[in-house]
Amino acid sequence: MKSTNGGKLIVLEPVTRIEGHAKVTLFLNDEGCVKQARMHVIEFRGFERFVQGRPYWEMPVLVQRLCGICPVSHHLAAAKAVDRIVGGENLTPTAEKMRRLMHYGQMFQSHALHFFHLVSPDLLFGFDADPAIRNVIGVAKKYPDLAVQGVMMRKYGQEIIKATAGKKIHGTGAIPGGINKNLSVEERDVFLRDIDKMLDWAQSALKIAKDYTAENLDRLASFGSFPSNHLSLVREDGALDLYHGNLRAIDAEGNKILDQVDYANYLDFIAEEVRPWSYMKFPFIKSVGPEDGWYRVGPLARLNNCDFIDTPIAEKERKEFVKLGNGKPINVTMAYHWARMVELVHAAEKIKELLNDPDLQGDDLVAKGKRRREGIGLIEAPRGTLFHHYKVDENDQVVMANLIVSTTHNNEPMNRAVQKVAEEYLDGKEITEGLLNHIEVAIRAYDPCLSCATHALGRMPLLVELMDAEGNIINRKTRD
Amino acid sequence: MSDTITFTVDGVEVTGRKGQTIIQAADDAGIYIPRLCWTKKLKPGASCRLCTVLVNNRPTASCTQPIGEGMVVLNETEQLITYRKNLVEMLFVEGNHFCMFCEKSGNCELQAMAYRFGIAAPKFPYMFPKRELDASHPDIFLDRNRCILCGRCVRASRDLDGKGVFQFVGRGNHKKIGVNAEARLADTNVDVSDDAVGSCPVGAILKKRVGFAVPVGQRLYDHQPIGSDTEAKARRSARGK
Ligand code: SF4
Ligand code: FES
Numbered sequence: 267m268k269s270t271n272g273g274k275l276i277v278l279e280p281v282t283r284i285e286g287h288a289k290v291t292l293f294l295n296d297e298g299c300v301k302q303a304r305m306h307v308i309e310f311r312g313f314e315r316f317v318q319g320r321p322y323w324e325m326p327v328l329v330q331r332l333c334g335i336c337p338v339s340h341h342l343a344a345a346k347a348v349d350r351i352v353g354g355e356n357l358t359p360t361a362e363k364m365r366r367l368m369h370y371g372q373m374f375q376s377h378a379l380h381f382f383h384l385v386s387p388d389l390l391f392g393f394d395a396d397p398a399i400r401n402v403i404g405v406a407k408k409y410p411d412l413a414v415q416g417v418m419m420r421k422y423g424q425e426i427i428k429a430t431a432g433k434k435i436h437g438t439g440a441i442p443g444g445i446n447k448n449l450s451v452e453e454r455d456v457f458l459r460d461i462d463k464m465l466d467w468a469q470s471a472l473k474i475a476k477d478y479t480a481e482n483l484d485r486l487a488s489f490g491s492f493p494s495n496h497l498s499l500v501r502e503d504g505a506l507d508l509y510h511g512n513l514r515a516i517d518a519e520g521n522k523i524l525d526q527v528d529y530a531n532y533l534d535f536i537a538e539e540v541r542p543w544s545y546m547k548f549p550f551i552k553s554v555g556p557e558d559g560w561y562r563v564g565p566l567a568r569l570n571n572c573d574f575i576d577t578p579i580a581e582k583e584r585k586e587f588v589k590l591g592n593g594k595p596i597n598v599t600m601a602y603h604w605a606r607m608v609e610l611v612h613a614a615e616k617i618k619e620l621l622n623d624p625d626l627q628g629d630d631l632v633a634k635g636k637r638r639r640e641g642i643g644l645i646e647a648p649r650g651t652l653f654h655h656y657k658v659d660e661n662d663q664v665v666m667a668n669l670i671v672s673t674t675h676n677n678e679p680m681n682r683a684v685q686k687v688a689e690e691y692l693d694g695k696e697i698t699e700g701l702l703n704h705i706e707v708a709i710r711a712y713d714p715c716l717s718c719a720t721h722a723l724g725r726m727p728l729l730v731e732l733m734d735a736e737g738n739i740i741n742r743k744t745r746d
Numbered sequence: 747m748s749d750t751i752t753f754t755v756d757g758v759e760v761t762g763r764k765g766q767t768i769i770q771a772a773d774d775a776g777i778y779i780p781r782l783c784w785t786k787k788l789k790p791g792a793s794c795r796l797c798t799v800l801v802n803n804r805p806t807a808s809c810t811q812p813i814g815e816g817m818v819v820l821n822e823t824e825q826l827i828t829y830r831k832n833l834v835e836m837l838f839v840e841g842n843h844f845c846m847f848c849e850k851s852g853n854c855e856l857q858a859m860a861y862r863f864g865i866a867a868p869k870f871p872y873m874f875p876k877r878e879l880d881a882s883h884p885d886i887f888l889d890r891n892r893c894i895l896c897g898r899c900v901r902a903s904r905d906l907d908g909k910g911v912f913q914f915v916g917r918g919n920h921k922k923i924g925v926n927a928e929a930r931l932a933d934t935n936v937d938v939s940d941d942a943v944g945s946c947p948v949g950a951i952l953k954k955r956v957g958f959a960v961p962v963g964q965r966l967y968d969h970q971p972i973g974s975d976t977e978a979k980a981r982r983s984a985r986g987k
Contacts, residue, residue: 319879321887323957328847352955432962436846439961447961632959661881662954 290705292688300692303685305677305709314667322348322641322658323442329654329669330436337436338372338427339647342509343654345440346643350530351658353635354443360628361444366509367620368430368439369645373508374464374613375423376648377565377606380713381471382416385603389478393707412474415467422457422464426617429453444632451627458621465579465614472583472607479590479604488690490599490683490708493518495551495561496570497675499646502526504573506584506612508646514571515551515561520595523551529644532653538670548677549670560678563650564712565605570595575608577615583608599683602711647672649713673714683708753817755799768808768819769797776980778973779821780830780862782837782855782947783896784809789905791897794837796830796859827863834859835868842874842891843948849957850949852965856894857948858972880925882932885954886943893923893950903942911936923950 293302317328326345330337342365349355357365387400390409398404406413424434429449431437439445479486495518499511513527513535524535538547539556550559561567569588575581587608590596596605620626643654650672657666687708752761755768755777762771767790772779783794790809797808800820808819820826837843837856845851877890899912900923911934915924926934936942943951962968 319881321881321954321957323955324847324849327849327958331846437962438958441958442955446959662887663879663881 290684290709292684292692300685300688303681303688305680305684314669317656317664317667319663321662322351322656322664323662325654325656325664325667326440326442327436327438336372336376336647336649338368338431339645339652340654341431341437342369342440343643343645343647343652344656345442346510346645347641347654347656348442349444349633349643350641351638351656352442353637354633356633356635357444358628358630358633359625360448361631361633363620363623363625364430364445364448365440367449367617367626368427368437369509370613370616370620371423371426371430373423373648374468374610374617375420375427377610377613378416378419378423378468378471380648381475381603381607381610382413382419384710384713386412386416386474388707388710389474389603393703412470415470419464419467419471422460426457429457441632443634446631448628448631449626454621454626457617461614461618461621465611465618468607468611468614469579472604472611475604475607476583476586479601486600487598488686489704490687490711491597492599492679492682492686493597494679494682495523495554495559496567496595497524497551497561497563498568498571498651499529499644500526500572501576506568506572506575506580506609508568508609508613510645513644513651516571516595517554518595518597520570520593523554529653530642532642532644532655536670538674547670547674549675550678561675562679562712563672563675564602564648565609566596566599566602567650568646569605569608575612577612577619580608580612580615583611599679599708599711602713606713649673650675673712676712676714680709680712680714683711751813751815753813753815753819755819756821762813764813766813768799768801768806768811768813768817771813772808772819772821773976776977776983777821778976779808780859780973781809782859782894783898785898785945787906787941788898788901788945791901793895793897794833796833798826798829800826831863831865834863835865835870837894838865838868839870839872840875841893842877848892848949849952850892852962852968853960854949854967855947855972858967861967862971862973875919877922880931881954882930883934883936883954884932885938886931886936887952887954888923888925888931889950889952890922891950892948894948895921895923896947898945898947899923899942899951902945903936903940906941909935909940909942911940911942 289305291304292300293304295301313329317325320328325348326341329340329344345365346355349357382405383402386405387402390405391400393400402413427437428434431439432447439447495515497513497515499507500514501507501511513524513529513532514522515524516522527535535552536549537552538549540547548556548560550556551561552559569584575584587604588596590598590601639659640657645652652672653668653670655668656664659665684705687704691704749764750761751764752759754760755772755775758777760771760775760777762774769779769781769784779797779799781794781797783791784797792807792810795807798805799808800806800823801811802818834856838860843856845854845857848854851857877893879890880888895914897914900914903909903911911926913924913927914921915928916922925931938953943953
């Protein structure tokens with residue numbers, strides 16, 4: 267944490283407990299009020315170039331390397347894109363269900379990890395608490411059962427990934443047009459043994475998030491909150507669907523901007539703006555324009571967008587959740603945590619449903635059809651909608667790749683959240699521990715993974731810069 | 747009786763047939779000598795030197811050296827193991843071997859050799875050479891990034907397929923696998939069923955669109971280190987006695 271003395275610019279970094287590195291810059295006006303907030307990502311792009319020339323069937327395995335946190339989402343989005351290249355997008359029931367199982371396993375472990383390791387310290391101790399206790403070790407000491415549950419839930423999800431993808435990280439399960447294995451009866455029985463416990467624990471985690479939000483609603487309602495559009499996939503009947511669907515976008519009032527748009531045509535509806543100060547692009551809905559067309563993705567957007575959830579417990583919880591909006595979309599940033607936990611429960615219910623489905627033991631694993639030169643695959647990753655788009659030449663080599671990851675969609679919303687919090691909590695020119703905490707908490711609501719959002723191949727040291735009103739750097743420090 | 751030759755490998759008595767090389771006789775006896783450029787089906791190329799053993803204390807490529815009566819062969823000395831490790835590590839840094847997204851992973855002899863030797867990360871600096879791909883053939887993909895210049899494809903194409911599709915061009919650092927004197931694979935008579943295509947120990951010559959069809963856990967070296975099939979033979983015959 268660094269602050270200027272009399273300067274016009276305050277830089278905070280790093281935002282701890284988010285995956286990757288970030289730098290936050292607060293621009294002050296002459297009166298010392300926050301004029302603008304920018305979250306910089308100090309890493310570089312390069313992945314889209316790197317994949318050029320590689321054969322398309324490598325993509326699902328290769329692109330997972332983008333991200334150590336949600337590799338399964340990249341694996342599956344790329345697989346969905348290359349499905350279209352081999353004309354195998356109409357998957358066999360076994361292939362689709364195996365992939366879904368993999369995806370719900372990933373969702374389960376990712377949401378559990380985020381909640382227990384990164385969020386629960388804030389919720390259980392309050393985000394003004396001393397950072398020395400407000401961390402996962404503190405949770406483990408004070409709430410040992412909860413900490414154990416967090417670890418076990420994560421492990422359960424990882425074991426599902428291993429059984430479907432071959433490995434806990436960077437597996438190979440999804441191949442063009444299908445999957446390379448089914449689920450053996452022995453594997454299934456191991457998961458069935460514990461699924462009810464997982465579902466129970468998921469519900470207790472949900473209760474923590476829900477109760478916390480209810481108890482602190484007055485304070486949370488405005489915390490880092492702002493009206494925004496929301497974008498996600500929904501199923502054809504409007505249900506929440508994390509693996510497949512069509513694009514829907516609503517505005518802050520709940521009016522539909524896009525509905526049931528085939529994602530293969532995403533370029534007609536979504537564009538990306540480049541801003542000189544960030545490596546991350548800023549996507550927006552074309553018909554609304556770059557100024558107001560930005561949107562949120564992820565658990566909050568998904569629960570705002572869907573008409574219902576097709577599993578009973580999560581649906582009951584969704585109904586309770588949406589009451590928060592009084593018939594309108596929920597624009598409370600901190601509601602992300604509650605929404606994420608509804609999805610955690612949904613993922614557990616889906617896993618249970620799939621485990622009881624004999625299709626998982628089927629042998630028809632791969633579908634093929636008419637070869638195409640282009641493939642687009644979208645999926646709802648834990649952090650939000652993930653786009654993979656490839657073009658290949660007649661030799662099967664990738665000639666173009668475009669990836670838009672969840673954290674990139676949430677780029678503008680995160681900046682807004684930080685600005686909002688800073689406006690509220692910045693007092694004078696001094697950065698207090700409180701302000702630092704509040705900014706962290708606001709960013710963390712989005713569960714950003716910054717290295718993946720910039721397609722990093724490397725990372726740079728953390729740097730603090732102070733600049734005066736004329737743009738001169740008056741101080742530059744790295745954090746110890 | 748005159749057809750058999752008796753010698754020792756690491757003190758163990760081995761009986762081979764006249765005309766066999768050390769590596770052949772050792773294989774038959776269930777003794778594994780590491781190798782990359784030699785296979786049972788091909789004439790020796792003797793380029794990788796991984797099979798180097800000490801014959802009467804002199805370093806010798808076991809894939810070319812015929813056995814002799816009373817020979818004293820050392821295979822698993824500390825020094826030889828170090829040499830072999832270094833050779834494998836050098837192969838890793840000389841090319842661009844990204845096992846994590848290579849479809850040959852789990853079936854790759856180079857990777858398996860590294861696992862057998864317990865190599866976690868090479869101690870030499872990576873060279874990151876610039877190498878060319880050839881994806882022109884409808885069914886075959888040549889990725890020179892992963893080529894270890896073992897020459898198996900060269901010999902297989904010439905001796906087994908009778909085609910001569912592959913050959914070495916250039917020298918030293920610039921040596922690479924060529925295709926009909928700088929042509930593209932699509933311009934040759936290579937066929938996906940050729941022995942040359944199946945002969946590559948690494949992921950340099952691949953059948954297109956196979957990719958990751960074999961799941962993790964069912965690949966060649968997922969459960970047993972390379973060479974253990976040979977060694978299992980020795981254990982079986984020991985049990986039999
Ligand atoms: S292409 Fe394969 S078989 Fe041919 S020399 Fe290179 S590594 Fe050996
Ligand atoms: S196997 Fe003998 S030199 Fe390569």
